[in-house]
Amino acid sequence: MRRVLPLAPAFALLALLLLASPAAAVNPDEQLPDPAQEARAVELSRELRCVVCQNQSIDDSDAALARDLRIILRERIAAGDTDKQAIDHIVARYGSFVQLRPPVRGDTLALWFGPLGVLVLGGVGAYLYIRSRTPAAAAALTAAEEAEAAELLKTDKAD
């Protein structure tokens, strides 16, 4: 028992590390007092691209503008906006580029369905190719060929 105990602090530390959630850039002073609203704000800010760093969400980004947008998002939520209204508020100012999940629209159809189209095209191509390679059913042997085959098989056995 005493031999195991020295490892206990290490395991406790490991357990705590596993429990820790990934760090976000949100500062305590930005957070909303209502945990439910704060959870919504975090959820929504993960969907919004930071226009300064571009490949980070405003939840991840340390850019000053990302902080401003997090605060604006929280103000909208505290003011009673629905999720969609809050997102639209930001999109109206920065364009749909800020949506990390682009909406399905006329100009995003290629983005959403292009890969599927390529897959279907490739599938059809592969199907046609494989079908063209399958040999036609072998024709029946003629009597002469039959006799020759029998001869060959016989000599085979004799070896």
Place this chain on the structure above:
Amino acid sequence: MKRILFILPVVGFAVLLGVFFAGLGRDPRALPSAFVGKPLPAFQAPPVREGDAGLSNTDFQRGEPVLLNVFASWCGPCRVEHPVLMRLRAQGVAIHGLDWKEDAAAGAKWLVDNGDPYIRVGSDPTGRTGIEFGVAGVPETFVIDRHGKVRYRHVGAVTSDVWETKLRPLMEELRSEP
């Protein structure tokens, strides 16, 4: 027919390569404004220069196209474009300014030290006014038509080259619009 099918993937690859290569030269920050074709939202920015009226969205209905330059004294590229703006102002181009994310005093000092190219200039210490029309950083320059609608957004410094190739042709086109 068969041969075409075999060439198709190669052609597809070449097209993709072309698209990616063309994309290499594009500035990912040069996004079109969400306000192109729309008027600026209503705003009222307090003055930078002591004793004047600041800048409001109604200042853009001047009957002529106007540049809206978003700047700050802490911004490096603004230093680069400043002499260009001074020259444009001397040539009679209408320019309004918005001093983004700094105290009016710092903006005022910048204008005293480096010259003042602006007709009207507003202070936006929190950055909230700029955020209302999608400013992502400084410098940014918006081209506003004679009816107060946003027509173009340039991200980064206005160099002589940017003025000659992009902004001037657009301003001239807007001037001849009804």
